[in-house]
Amino acid sequence: MSEAPVDYHPMWEELGLDLDAHDMLLAAIPQLYAAAYLTQAKRPEGMAYFDFVMSEIHGLRIKELRDHQAAGGKVIGSFCLYVPEEIIRALGGLSVGLCAGAEFAYDEVERIMPRNTCALIKSFMGFKLAKVCPYLEASDLVVGETTCDGKKKAYELLGEMAPVYVVELPQMKNPGDLAFWRSEIDRLVAKLEEVTGRELTAENLAAAIKEVNDKRRALQRLNAARAADPAPISGKDALLAVQVAFYDDVPRFTQMVNKVADELEARVAANTGATPAGTPRVLVTGTPMAVPNWKVHDIIEKAGAVVVSEELCTGRRYYSKLVAEDRTTVDGMLDAVAEKYLDINCACFTPNPGRAEDIIRLAKEYKADGIVDYTLQSCGPYQIESSLVERAAQQAGFPVLRIDTDYSMEDIGQLSTRVEAFLEMLK
Numbered sequence: 001m002s003e004a005p006v007d008y009h010p011m012w013e014e015l016g017l018d019l020d021a022h023d024m025l026l027a028a029i030p031q032l033y034a035a036a037y038l039t040q041a042k043r044p045e046g047m048a049y050f051d052f053v054m055s056e057i058h059g060l061r062i063k064e065l066r067d068h069q070a071a072g073g074k075v076i077g078s079f080c081l082y083v084p085e086e087i088i089r090a091l092g093g094l095s096v097g098l099c100a101g102a103e104f105a106y107d108e109v110e111r112i113m114p115r116n117t118c119a120l121i122k123s124f125m126g127f128k129l130a131k132v133c134p135y136l137e138a139s140d141l142v143v144g145e146t147t148c149d150g151k152k153k154a155y156e157l158l159g160e161m162a163p164v165y166v167v168e169l170p171q172m173k174n175p176g177d178l179a180f181w182r183s184e185i186d187r188l189v190a191k192l193e194e195v196t197g198r199e200l201t202a203e204n205l206a207a208a209i210k211e212v213n214d215k216r217r218a219l220q221r222l223n224a225a226r227a228a229d230p231a232p233i234s235g236k237d238a239l240l241a242v243q244v245a246f247y248d249d250v251p252r253f254t255q256m257v258n259k260v261a262d263e264l265e266a267r268v269a270a271n272t273g274a275t276p277a278g279t280p281r282v283l284v285t286g287t288p289m290a291v292p293n294w295k296v297h298d299i300i301e302k303a304g305a306v307v308v309s310e311e312l313c314t315g316r317r318y319y320s321k322l323v324a325e326d327r328t329t330v331d332g333m334l335d336a337v338a339e340k341y342l343d344i345n346c347a348c349f350t351p352n353p354g355r356a357e358d359i360i361r362l363a364k365e366y367k368a369d370g371i372v373d374y375t376l377q378s379c380g381p382y383q384i385e386s387s388l389v390e391r392a393a394q395q396a397g398f399p400v401l402r403i404d405t406d407y408s409m410e411d412i413g414q415l416s417t418r419v420e421a422f423l424e425m426l427k
């Protein structure tokens with residue numbers, strides 16, 4: 001006998017969501033998900049866990065966050081890789097990613113910010129104005145950061161509607177910038193200690209660093225298997241795993257990703273894949289892709305290629321580097337946290353040569369036939385950096401297709417035609 005589905009409406013009402021608008025949003029996601037994910041052949045069995053997580057993304061996981069709060073813990077939201085989840089976790093907080101990947105309430109958003117703001121910012125502001133994001137409504141604090149100008153200014157508006165704290169991120173990576181960033185980490189620790197009512201200790205920080213590193217190590221394992229031809233997993237499934245990393249319970253997620261990695265390693269040993277050997281292989285780089293934004297991967301893979309790596313914040317930038325585990329004092333561990341996080345290759349930094357170097361290294365390592373450079377319209381940092389990426393890729397012999405888009409579905413036909421022509425050229 002199957003259990004009756006749980007009605008989460010009372011929980012959503014308690015969080016202050018607009019129930020009608022939220023029902024409308026929730027009704028759209030399963031169709032989007034089914035069309036992108038459930039139509040795929042030869043998916044690893046372990047992806048069933050991620051199907052379940054997606055089906056409960058506003059249900060069971062939110063209940064877990066609420067239970068955590070009822071037991072005295074805090075929920076801390078963020079929009080960027082530069083917010084160290086190790087510190088949040090060490091202080092008994094749960095870290096949740098708040099970036100949004102769908103168009104919602106743009107009419108309201110465009111009343112308070114320019115129409116030509118990037119889709120990521122418009123999306124999270126729309127989710128807030130329409131009261132449809134239970135993660136945002138459940139957050140005891142939102143930690144913003146001074147990365148791009150759009151986000152910096154959006155946090156001022158968001159701060160009128162939610163508790164927001166902003167860390168100042170340097171724009172360069174010189175030794176003085178690291179020292180400044182380290183002082184900002186201290187300021188963040190003080191704020192989080194105040195909000196959580198707990199104190200950072202060598203024990204709780206070491207444990208959190210280890211747990212988050214384990215999560216990143218599991219993602220490294222899963223992704224390492226993608227270097228094989230045939231690729232043992234689709235790019236869409238691999239992308240989903242990283243997207244879920246921003247929301248899910250850390251130890252459970254690590255265990256489930258390791259399970260998928262076991263399966264992928266067995267596939268590689270047996271020379272079987274999610275797509276046939278010789279399928280055109282594409283590396284995707286660019287701006288982050290938040291749930292439910294699977295648009296570019298979906299277009300590429302439905303056109304007959306496989307995405308083998310993502311140089312994205314919802315990809316390698318999230319899991320490729322670890323916090324050093326050899327420090328014994330709180331200060332030493334915070335130094336290690338500062339070093340690891342400043343080493344992320346975001347286009348908001350100037351200059352940012354590490355990103356192009358990573359793209360070329362990855363394209364070689366994952367035997368990519370071509371590179372798709374994906375930017376969100378009105379995202380100045382990534383759009384301008386595209387020229388540098390394209391030049392470096394072409395010098396290394398990799399063809400590049402630039403895709404500049406947003407979250408709408410209107411350009412799917414036109415993008416599919418361009419991707420098909422690009423894949424044809426790769427042959």
Ligand code: SF4
Nearest residue numbers: 079080081147313346
């Ligand atoms: S692209 Fe830059 S600003 Fe955006 S999430 Fe990544 S690190 Fe943060």
Ligand code: SF4
Nearest residue numbers: 118120148150287379
């Ligand atoms: S996509 Fe670009 S413009 Fe938008 S928030 Fe990220 S860095 Fe800023």
